Amino acid sequence: MSRRHRGHAEHIDPDLPITPxxxxxxxxxxxxxxxFKPSPxxxxxxxxxxxxEQGGGAAMPDPFGDKPAKFIVRVVANNNGQIARMSIKEEGAAAPPIDLGADLNRYMNALKESLQRNKDKGAKLTLELDxxxxHEYVVALMDHALRAGFSDISPILASGSD
Amino acid sequence: MSHGNIDRGEPNFTPLLDLVLQLIMFFMLSANFVMEQTAVEIRLPESIAAKAVEKTAESIFFLNINKEGRVILTPDQWEGDVHTLDNPIQVENYLRRRANEEKRRTKSDKLETVLILRVDRETEFRRTFEIMNACRRVGYERVQLRAILHGTLD
Known part of the structure; x- marks a missing residue:
């Protein structure tokens, strides 16, 4: 009660030292x-x-069925672990594999064309890798395939390269 | 020459302090966003098509693989004195123990954990493939490869 009676005359403005x-x-x-180091x-x-099981013989193509087409990209590496050459073929097709050299853009264009031809039934991709x-090149191959429109990608070890 | 009527101008520090504290908050939070399981120094490859982890993933488990193909376990993954898994058999046994534990916990035969492989960019594919095979034999179906999003590398 005594505090209340002091009134406004004794009001002290608190000085908060903000500088420290x-x-x-x-x-x-x-x-x-x-x-600060922003992490990638x-x-x-x-x-x-x-x-x-890998291999097991070539399957026959299914021209009238709804099964997705299956494409196989075979990749051979050089001694430094880089891509030396690539080839693409449709599983069970009579046509010989198409040589793509070591050019990833050519590889991506070939994948886009393959997907375009089979857009009604879809397509799977198997990467037969040396x-x-x-790993840098494995990821590059998968990355290009995803960008080409493939979503079902399976990397396997090419026979005879273990 | 009386000084009695001069008003002292005082700078208002409060907005400045607010701003500084907000900046401190930002740097503190972004400095703490390092996940334990990805703390291992692995030089990841770059990718444009890589995506963030699915929101439906209930559980995520990282395997850090160095360029020799060894799995480097992070402290929360250690099993006693075992800090690295040097061959695919050790990896398979380790994953099998984890898988059994998960099946007991979830009371389900299916493994829902998303296994993310953080593989060094210089690892030969034959090494990665052995580990992928080990994952498949244990029963993990959702396996993904980790990469750095293109353009975010230092």
């Missing part, structure tokens, strides 16, 4: 700016795991 807080804030800010953004590439091929 600002100093400290600037120091913290400087520390975080100097130690990571993402995932979806894939199908290799089938239980065991020496570096």
């Amino acid at each position: 807080m600002l100093d400290m804030s600037f120091q913290l800010l400087a520390f975080f700016i100097m130690t 953004t990571e993402g995932q590439l979806a894939m199908q795991l290799p089938p239980p 065991g020496r091929l570096l």
